[in-house]
Amino acid sequence: MNVIGFIRDNASLVLAYTGNHIALVLVVLALSLGLWISTGLLISRHERLAGAVIGLGNVIFCIPSISLFGLFMSVPGLGLGRRTATLVLVLYAMMPLVRSVHAGIRSVDGTVVDAGKGMGMTGLQLLLKIQVPMAWPAVFAGIRVTVVLITGIATMATFIGERNLGRLIHQGITRGDAEMIIAGALIVSVIALALDYAMGRMERIIISPGLQVQGGERPRVGA
Amino acid sequence: MNFDTTLFLQALLHRAPGHIAEHLQLVLIPLTLAVLIAMPAGILLTRPAYRRQAERVMSVFNAGQTIPPLAVIALFFPFMGLGYGPAVLALTIYALLPIARNTVAAIASVPEEVKEAARGMGMTPGEIFFRVELPLSIPTIMTGIKTAAVLTVSTAVLAALVGGKGMGAIIFAGIHFFRFELVLAGTLYIGIMAISLERGLALLERKLTPPHLKSARRRGTI
Amino acid sequence: MIQLEQVSKTFRGSRQPAVDRITLRVKQGDICVLVGPSGCGKTTLLRMINRLVEPDDGMITVDGRSIAQMDPPTLRRTIGYVIQQVGLLPHRTIAQNIALVPELLKWPREKTARRVAALLEMMDLDPGEVGHKYPHQLSGGQAQRVGVARALAADPPIMLMDEPFAAVDPIVRVRLQDQLLRLQQTMQKTICFVTHDINEAIKLGDHLVVLKAGRMVQSGTPLDILTQPENDFVLRLLGDDRGVKILDQTRAETLMDPFADAAAQAAANGHRVQAIDPVKIALERMMLMNTDEITVCEGARPVGLLRWNAIKAHVHRISGGAS
Ligand SMILES: Nc1ncnc2c1ncn2[C@@H]1O[C@H](COP(=O)(O)OP(=O)(O)OP(=O)(O)O)[C@@H](O)[C@H]1O
Ligand SMILES: [Mg+2]
Numbered sequence: 001m002n003v004i005g006f007i008r009d010n011a012s013l014v015l016a017y018t019g020n021h022i023a024l025v026l027v028v029l030a031l032s033l034g035l036w037i038s039t040g041l042l043i044s045r046h047e048r049l050a051g052a053v054i055g056l057g058n059v060i061f062c063i064p065s066i067s068l069f070g071l072f073m074s075v076p077g078l079g080l081g082r083r084t085a086t087l088v089l090v091l092y093a094m095m096p097l098v099r100s101v102h103a104g105i106r107s108v109d110g111t112v113v114d115a116g117k118g119m120g121m122t123g124l125q126l127l128l129k130i131q132v133p134m135a136w137p138a139v140f141a142g143i144r145v146t147v148v149l150i151t152g153i154a155t156m157a158t159f160i161g162e163r164n165l166g167r168l169i170h171q172g173i174t175r176g177d178a179e180m181i182i183a184g185a186l187i188v189s190v191i192a193l194a195l196d197y198a199m200g201r202m203e204r205i206i207i208s209p210g211l212q213v214q215g216g217e218r219p220r221v222g223a
Numbered sequence: 224m225n226f227d228t229t230l231f232l233q234a235l236l237h238r239a240p241g242h243i244a245e246h247l248q249l250v251l252i253p254l255t256l257a258v259l260i261a262m263p264a265g266i267l268l269t270r271p272a273y274r275r276q277a278e279r280v281m282s283v284f285n286a287g288q289t290i291p292p293l294a295v296i297a298l299f300f301p302f303m304g305l306g307y308g309p310a311v312l313a314l315t316i317y318a319l320l321p322i323a324r325n326t327v328a329a330i331a332s333v334p335e336e337v338k339e340a341a342r343g344m345g346m347t348p349g350e351i352f353f354r355v356e357l358p359l360s361i362p363t364i365m366t367g368i369k370t371a372a373v374l375t376v377s378t379a380v381l382a383a384l385v386g387g388k389g390m391g392a393i394i395f396a397g398i399h400f401f402r403f404e405l406v407l408a409g410t411l412y413i414g415i416m417a418i419s420l421e422r423g424l425a426l427l428e429r430k431l432t433p434p435h436l437k438s439a440r441r442r443g444t445i
Numbered sequence: 446m447i448q449l450e451q452v453s454k455t456f457r458g459s460r461q462p463a464v465d466r467i468t469l470r471v472k473q474g475d476i477c478v479l480v481g482p483s484g485c486g487k488t489t490l491l492r493m494i495n496r497l498v499e500p501d502d503g504m505i506t507v508d509g510r511s512i513a514q515m516d517p518p519t520l521r522r523t524i525g526y527v528i529q530q531v532g533l534l535p536h537r538t539i540a541q542n543i544a545l546v547p548e549l550l551k552w553p554r555e556k557t558a559r560r561v562a563a564l565l566e567m568m569d570l571d572p573g574e575v576g577h578k579y580p581h582q583l584s585g586g587q588a589q590r591v592g593v594a595r596a597l598a599a600d601p602p603i604m605l606m607d608e609p610f611a612a613v614d615p616i617v618r619v620r621l622q623d624q625l626l627r628l629q630q631t632m633q634k635t636i637c638f639v640t641h642d643i644n645e646a647i648k649l650g651d652h653l654v655v656l657k658a659g660r661m662v663q664s665g666t667p668l669d670i671l672t673q674p675e676n677d678f679v680l681r682l683l684g685d686d687r688g689v690k691i692l693d694q695t696r697a698e699t700l701m702d703p704f705a706d707a708a709a710q711a712a713a714n715g716h717r718v719q720a721i722d723p724v725k726i727a728l729e730r731m732m733l734m735n736t737d738e739i740t741v742c743e744g745a746r747p748v749g750l751l752r753w754n755a756i757k758a759h760v761h762r763i764s765g766g767a768s
Contacts, residue, residue, distance in 0.1 A: 062417050063410060064377040066391070070398045070406030115532030117497055118605075119546050119595075120521030129545075133536045152291030159398050169297040173384055178301035185294035196289045208536035210579030 003186065006179040014168070018187060021164035024157065025150050028086055032093035032146065037139070039094075040101025041127075050102055057095035065092065065153045069160045085157035092153055093146045100142025104135025137207050144199040151192045155184075165191075231404035239393050239408045246389040246416065249379040253311050254372055257318035262364065265326025266352075277327060288320040292378050300385045310382030310389075317378055318371040325367025329360035358432075365428035369421050376417040380409075390416075447471040447494060447603065447635060452503030454489055463489040465659035466503070471652070474633040478650035480640060480682065486659040487639040488529060491605045494637065495524045507603065522546060525596030529607040529639075531588050533580035539565075539591050540576035546599040564594040567628070569620065586613035590621065604636045610645070622648055643682055647671070647690060655679055668694045672763050688760040692724040700724055700759055701741045701749030717742045718751070724759075727751050 007014050043050040060068070068088045078084040108131050116130045155166030168184025171177070204212070261284075268277040287295075295316060299309035333356050341351045383391025390409045397405030449469040455462040464486040471477040479487045492498040493505060496517045505512050512520055533542050540561050547557040565572040568590040580588055589612045596604060610618045622645060629636070640646050646653055647667040655662045655670065655678075663675040671691045674680045683690065698720035717740040718727040731739050737753040 062373055062377060062414070064380040064391075064394070064413055066380055066398065067394055067406055067410035067413065070394060071403065071410070073398075074401070074403035074406075109532070109535075111528060111530040111532040112534055114497065114530075115526070115528050115592075115595075116534075116545075117517075118495055118521055118524075118526035118528060120518040120524075120549060122518045125518075125549065130534060134534075136536075148289050152293070155291050155293045159395070166293060169293055170384075173297065173300065181297045181301055185297040188294045189290040189298075192289050192291060193286060196285075208579075210535045210537065210581065 003179050003182045006183050007187075010183075014183065014187070017164050017167060017184075018191075020162065021151075021154055021166075021188070021191070024082070024085060024089070024154050024162065024164060025147070028089040028093065028150050028154075029147060031086070032090050032097060032150075033143070035090065036094055036097035037101055040098045040139075041105070043098070044102050044105035044131075054095075054099055054102065057098050060091050061095035065156045066159060068092070069156060073160045080161040082162070084160055085154070085162050089150050089153060089157070093150060096142050096145045096149060100138050100145075101135065104138030104142075105131050107138065108134045133208065134211065137203075137211050140199075140203055140207065144196065144203070147199060148192050148196050151188065151195060155188055227402075227404050230402065231408060234393060234405050234408035235411065238405075239390065239412050242388065242390045242392055242409075243412060243416070246376075246379055246391075246412075249307070249310060249314065249382050249387060249389045250372065250375045250416070250420070253314035253318055253379075254368075254375055256311075256315045257322055257371060258368060260315075261319045261322035262326050265323045265364075266330065268323075268327050269330040269356075281324065281327065284320040284323050287316045292317060292381055293384075296381050296385055305386030307382070307387050309385050310379070310387035314375050314379055314382070318375050321370040321374065322364070322367045325363050325370075326360070329363030329367075330356050332363070333359050361431045362428065365424060365431070369424045369428075372420045372424060373417045376413060376420060380413065446473050446508055447477075447637065448506045449490075449493075450504040450506075452490075452493060452500045452505060454486075454493060454498060454500050454502075456489075462659045464493070464500070467656075467659075467661050469654060469661070469664070471635055471637060473635050474629075475651040476629065476636045476638055476649050477652045477654060478638045478640060478646040479654050479656060480643060480646045481656035481662075483641070485656040487656060488607055490656070491607055491637055491639055494603075494605055495521050495526055497526075522549065522599065523601050523603065525599075525601040525604040525606075527592050527596045527604070527606040527609040529611075531585075531592045531612075533588055533591060533595075535580050538577050538579055539570075539583070540572075542580070542591060543595045543598050545595060546601075550599055552599075560598060561594075564597055565591075567597075567624070568594045569617070569624075570594075586617060589613060593621075600632075602634060604634050604638075606636060607639045608641065609638075611641070618645075625649065643684060644690075647694065655682065688764055689725065691760065691763060692728060692756065695724045695759070696720065697722050697724055697727045697741045697751050698749065700755045701751040702755070703749040704747065716740060717747070719743070720748060724751070724756060728756060 039053065043053050065088065068091065069084065072078050072084045072088055073080055075084075078087065112134070113126060113130055116126050121129065154162070154164060155169060158164060158166030158170045165184050165188045168180050168187075172179075172181030172184060264280070267273050268280055292313065295313040296309055299312050303309045303312070337355060337359070338351055341355045346354065379387075379389050380391035380394055382389045383395050390412055394406050394409040394413075397403065397407075397409065447470070449467055452464060452467045452469075453462050454464040467490060469477070479490060481487055489498055493500050494507075494512070496512060496515075507520070507524075533539075534545070537545075540558075543561045543564055544557045547560060552560075561576065562572040565575060570587060570590060575583070575587065575591075580591075583591065589609060593606070593609050596606070610621050613621065626649065638646075638649060640649075650667055652664065653667055653670050654664045655675075657678055663670055663679050665673075668691070670679065671683060671687060671694060674683060674687075680687070697718050701720075716730060716734050716736060718730060720741050720743045727739050727741070731737065731753060739751050740747045741749045741751050
């Protein structure tokens with residue numbers, strides 16, 4: 001079996017698929033961060049919404065990704081392709097992002113917020129100077145998980161027509177082409193591991209040393 | 224979108240039920256294997272002699288989880304061929320991390336002063352483990368198992384790609400033929416299986432949890 | 446000046462009021478100490494002054510203005526608050542923690558830096574050593590001192606201090622108490638100080654307020670309360686050594702026999718105390734010198750003679766001959 005050989009022989013195809021894969025991940029990530037972090041902040045201030053929103057995120061997260069793709073592809077206006085893929089992946093990112101923002105803000109020690117209030121901080125200052133910085137390790141861990149998750153699930157979008165690394169695996173299986181399967185699986189795995197590693201390193205740089213001792217627990221990665 | 228009710232009912236009542244047993248096998252075998260591997264491993268990693276290895280071992284488990292599920296299944300397929308084999312192996316690997324991580328976290332979070340008090344009463348390390356550390360850790364460990372279970376129910380859908388059957392067969396057929404009704408029928412059963420498994424494990428958890436921890440959890444003070 | 450008028454607060458879900466119809470006035474430049482057992486409402490009372498807790502009833506004014514009409518953040522920036530649980534921001538260094546309020550007030554950077562260094566020194570902490578550390582790297586007592594420094598940062602005219610010295614060891618605690626008293630002579634802040642410790646209360650307070658279950662049991666100067674405890678509760682709070690505490694609060698001149706004439710003055714013996722020294726100090730000297738009397742001076746000039754019998758009689762009279 002000659003996986004390297006396969007990649008070399010099909011370099012332009014592999015490159016195009018990898019590019020597509022990463023492009024999809026980036027688009028989804030940009031949309032998800034904007035949408036779900038603001039949702040997370042919103043429900044931290046309106047606790048009554050929190051249960052419902054997080055519950056919804058959990059339900060979506062428990063549906064197999066392939067089912068979500070299958071269900072949304074039949075919605076008129078979505079169909080096969082990039083639009084459905086993006087929507088489903090953004091929905092998948094909801095649970096880890098919203099939950100980590102909410103948990104991060106909620107975990108901020110009440111006495112610290114109290115001290116901030118006592119010093120005369122306004123609501124916005126409390127949020128920006130205390131709650132967000134203190135929630136940041138949890139939020140960043142959530143982002144890290146989301147990046148890895150989206151990279152993985154994006155492979156499944158091949159079943160609704162995305163031409164990305166999932167396609168190598170999918171076609172490899174249908175053709176019984178082991179080199180193709182392994183090439184696809186390897187490249188996706190390397191990308192996921194590299195992103196996880198890079199973000200792990202970043203964590204140490206951008207998180208205040210005053211918060212690092214507590215060691216944020218990472219939410220899990222799903223299917 | 225025109226919903227074909229007859230097709231949906233036919234799928235829901237005739238085609239899908241046949242896959243339930245297959246799917247449950249795809250869930251229960253990997254889950255059992257994962258519990259048998261990850262729990263002892265997690266416990267071992269909290270023992271003084273192995274504590275130093277904990278971080279390294281956990282990062283291996285973590286890496287296993289970082290690799291996309293489709294890739295894990297695909298990587299085993301060329302070596303093991305069609306059938307249950309690659310799917311069961313991949314799903315087991317997938318279920319390891321939540322269980323191992325929660326086991327380590329649960330046991331590590333037993334307060335030092337509680338263990339100190341137990342030592343002071345003359346308990347041996349074994350007694351401390353079985354009478355103090357383990358009972359106090361059950362809720363968190365069970366949470367890990369529940370997480371793994373729900374995760375496995377949905378990931379097991381992928382088994383169908385490599386001939387492992389299960390509910391994935393009907394869902395992928397739906398995708399393939401653009402039949403939304405099949406996807407919906409299959410997904411409904413996935414949901415039912417996930418919820419029942421979760422409920423069942425929650426019931427087991429209540430049986431295993433020491434009474435005082437139950438009320439504390441209800442009040443949300445843990 | 447802080448004034449509370451019939452202020453009450455009952456927390457939702459509890460039947461007893463946490464603070465029950467309290468009327469209180471803290472004069473400009475005074476230290477008012479709130480004492481009482483755990484749960485008697487000290488913290489709640491304090492937090493109503495900076496509106497972290499809103500009273501159900503009654504009125505609070507600061508310098509004659511009702512605080513209910515003021516914008517809470519603005520009000521709070523003029524009030525330093527040392528919270529009981531310290532509450533340092535874990536993601537900021539010690540120096541950044543102290544710099545918080547100056548930052549909110551948009552002070553220039555150099556001014557803030559100078560202020561931070563000065564405050565750390567004032568609190569007996571080495572700015573070079575502690576300034577760049579994070580809160581989790583400090584001991585409980587150090588963190589508490591940083592909490593005090595943070596509250597003092599923008600030099601607010603009013604300070605609310607909730608058990609600020611509870612976690613420091615007795616030696617440092619005495620030093621910080623002395624420091625607070627020394628600073629207070631120049632700062633002249635209006636301070637509300639909460640403590641469990643009756644000795645600390647007597648030492649620091651210009652005015653004591655004894656609370657029990659949300660009610661004010663007694664208020665007055667430390668000496669008033671020591672000499673005329675309202676009831677058994679206050680008596681127990683004062684402890685078994687009330688007589689000695691009184692002697693610590695009584696000036697030597699109040700119990701001395703003034704010299705009638707120059708002849709008596711000339712005959713004064715060699716052992717002396719100052720007129721404003723506490724009787725307790727005079728007593729200590731007398732015991733050390735093994736004598737029954739000591740000369741009381743104003744500066745170098747002898748003004749009277751303090752006798753052991755006079756001290757004994759005083760304590761006996763005050764404690765009603767009971768204990
Ligand atoms: N946020 C709150 N909600 C409900 N009850 C409260 C709250 N804060 C305080 N209480 C109750 O009000 C009463 C007074 O509390 P407070 O904190 O003022 O006591 P304290 O005198 O400061 O006690 P300590 O010396 O232990 O600090 C207590 O019975 C307490 O349980
Ligand atoms: Mg208190």
